[in-house]
Amino acid sequence: MSDTDLLFRPDLLARYGANGPRYTSYPTALQFRDDFDLDHYRHAAADPGAAETDLSLYFHIPFCDTVCFYCGCNKVATKNRKRSKPYVQQLVREIELQAALFDTTRPVSQLHWGGGTPTFLSLEEMSTLMAATREHFALRPDSEGEYSIEIDPREASVQTIEHLRTLGFNRLSLGVQDFDPVVQRAINRVQPLELTVDVMNTARANGFESISVDLIYGLPHQSVASFKRTLYTILLLAPERISVFGYAHMPQLFKMQRQMDAATLPSPATRLALLQLVVEQLTDAGYVYIGMDHFALPTDELARAQAQRTLHRNFQGYSTRAECDLIGFGASSIGKVGDVYAQNAKDLPGYGAAIDAGRLAVTRGVRLSSDDRLRRDIITELMCNLELRFDEFEAAYGVRFPAVFAPELERLRAFEVDGLVARSSDRIEVLPAGRMFVRNIAMVFDRYLGSQQVERFSRTI
Known part of the structure; x- marks a missing residue:
């Protein structure tokens, strides 16, 4: 067998x-306490023994122009582009507050912008945020660091991709989910293939080192035949990494999922057939099955790290920077510093009120035993x-x-x-x-x- x-x-x-x-953490976020003592975080940040390790920075950009019905992320769907400006200003202030706690001669070897849709920000706002980051933290040259951003191809022009590269980003993570138009309409994410191809081609032309593509199986109207076409197309595009997540239908927790007709979700048998298709197609194409729902080309840093037993997990998933302390910026973001996890206020008003008052926005956390x-x-x-x-x-x-x-x-x-x-x-x-x-x-x-x-x-x- x-x-x-x-x-x-x-x-x-x-x-x-x-x-x-x-x-992505242990203990998981369910064990975070509302009465978390922020002094534990401050002491961990100031620990002289941590000076030998690099830093990793995560920025949560919660805004989306439109909402995808399947999504369970912490997000704010809005057409009002003016909403991002005060948020960026708060992020800049949070950078100052966090930097005051750390030895900022410690190099930053990993940075990630997630969301939401980070490219909801204007080019000027992106520049402002990255300039503030470089002013207060010591980012390694992009030839040594991993600087990644999540991209919605519907929100990323050629100019956007070029600008991100000039800011120092060298890795992209593209949301695709499925190329089938029937599925796209059902999940409220109409994304023509041409948009994804243009972003990938532009990224490669501008020297991005790695491209990751996210797919989802178990979505409304998916069939083995339709998803096989999506996988075939993805393999032609040959991204360095592919993540294929199983859709978690939890309408009791995520109200937008109620916009989808549960009767159109694949049956359990079809769902398993989709998963089998994914594993067989990607491994037959030469991708390394990293584990769970992640695949990478053998030449990619992720596969090499696993082979060398240096792979790690953090709140962005699998990571090649096991030794880093992680600082989280923005609403709902989670940091891991030493033996402490600390999470910011999840809602924008709560986050903004804390930062505007000149204090960290941490509201929950746990100190590990x-x-x-x-x-x-x-x-x-x-x-x-x-x-x-x-x-x-x-x-x-x-x-x-x-x-x-x-x-x-x-x-x-x-x-x-x-x-x-x-x-x-x-x-x-x-x-x-x-x-x-x-x-x-x-x-x-x-x-x-x-x-x-x-x-x-x-x-x-």
């Missing part, structure tokens, strides 16, 4: 098709590098792994029987067939899941 055959055994899919975290740190590193190793070596954790944490985690190792026995993991006396290895189920494997080591409302998470498959 091949790995692909094993992936799509109905019994495995039924057994492991549960709700669970994506582990020693057990949290240990389990975070275990989950990261499994999710990213697909192998966990006991001796490394025993040396770092002073624990005897098989003794401390005997219950977890026992729960992994079922995964071993199903051919998803291999266990030996000194390690756990996620087998190729287990990459799709890696969230389920990581959940074994999550001590909070028993008390969490798992329906708040998306389906693992």
